[in-house]
Amino acid sequence: MASPTASPHGRTGRPPLTSRAQIVAAAREIIERDGWERLTVRRLAAEIGVGATTLYHHVRSKEDLLVLVLNHYLGTIERPRLPSDPRDRIIAAAVAMHDAAAAWPWAVEIVTTDGFLGLLDESALWMVEDIVAAAEDYGCTPAQAIVVFRSIWYYTAGEILVRANTARSRAGDLRPASLSRLDASRLPRLAAIGDHWATVSQGDTYPQGLRALVDGLLAQAGPAVS
Amino acid sequence: MASPTASPHGRTGRPPLTSRAQIVAAAREIIERDGWERLTVRRLAAEIGVGATTLYHHVRSKEDLLVLVLNHYLGTIERPRLPSDPRDRIIAAAVAMHDAAAAWPWAVEIVTTDGFLGLLDESALWMVEDIVAAAEDYGCTPAQAIVVFRSIWYYTAGEILVRANTARSRAGDLRPASLSRLDASRLPRLAAIGDHWATVSQGDTYPQGLRALVDGLLAQAGPAVS
DNA sequence: CGGACTTTTCGAACGTGTTCCGAAAGTAAC
């Protein structure tokens, strides 16, 4: 594509045929066309028309590549207008964060890696900023605000992960497979619940749990001066 | 080991050299001796003295194998004596669950898979039973109790996952890498926190967040009749 | 022009989990 006619750089060395931007663009193309499971290093290289190992000179690893793609997607999300009430603002921001992650199942593979947030662009950190800011507006100290975000993040990441791996297999969720034939003497409450578990597990309890978590966290921080 | 002299079965077909129990035992041996990262299918097969692909006649997949090993470990945990107060009991049970998972980093690979709880033996389900029972004792309906467990599980699984992938890489946690040089005009609160994030992130905030979550969940369920 | 240096490209190879298919080793019936 890029005509390698003249030497566009003042730099030395063999002129590159491939650019990081090109790789990311091709990866997005594959993800949207064939699904993210089809995104492999060799396929990506073939799509660009280049050797597989060449990619590793522009990207440290596949995970690194996914972070790049994720950052692009996060950049396209518009920062939502949030409620003025601090508590509602935290919840709204968390839900936005959750929905964004849930929309891209492949994000799960990255979301839990080392300093995940450290890999994000500034354009994506508004989620963190908004939650921390709202917590402080409520009356939290900076340290408390960090705990608030951390806890919300744990809860959200866990839900995303279970959700992603549940969707992958038909019969889902974390319900015990056959609650019916449990030993009622050792596990009476589970046995009593029985197949009711499946019914409840069908629904989306993320917002409910989130509200509980946020209320509990804010109650810890300060006695709701309002 | 098992002498294949006579025919111990009334069954037909070639008599097996390998048993599922033998495979699980060898897997545990490798995990304890060389670390769980060294547990590969080929190495496990070599340890037993059998072809690699043979294992797949006794175990559906490596994940399946790990579930078997995990069940064994969970079976060795003694069911803790829990406080009588329902709220404290939920927290104690959750902490026990968390500690168990945190002790075996390799459990993370399974913990989020499809119907995870459905893969567990009865000997490991007491954690679920205890939490559900305590929630009901507090005044929750069965449906509410399920939500309580689910939420706790999400939060716990998320923490475990982030913890595991953090420990893997030295510089850790989910803190933004260089909070110092953030654009203070767009992300003022994060910039203000700066490197304080690292300090707070060092500590273990799991119990704190857990208490907040449980308090919030129980407040949702009923107005604490005590 | 010709060598030194620098950067990019890529084929070969490794170790991973997993699938396929044929060979091995028993029992059961005739």
Place this chain on the structure above:
DNA sequence: GTTACTTTCGGAACACGTTCGAAAAGTCCG
């Protein structure tokens, strides 16, 4: 004893992410 059937075993092969080392294709300097 021979034939059929059934189960277990394991070598070959595949796609995957990744590493290594050598070749390619430039610039720069003498």
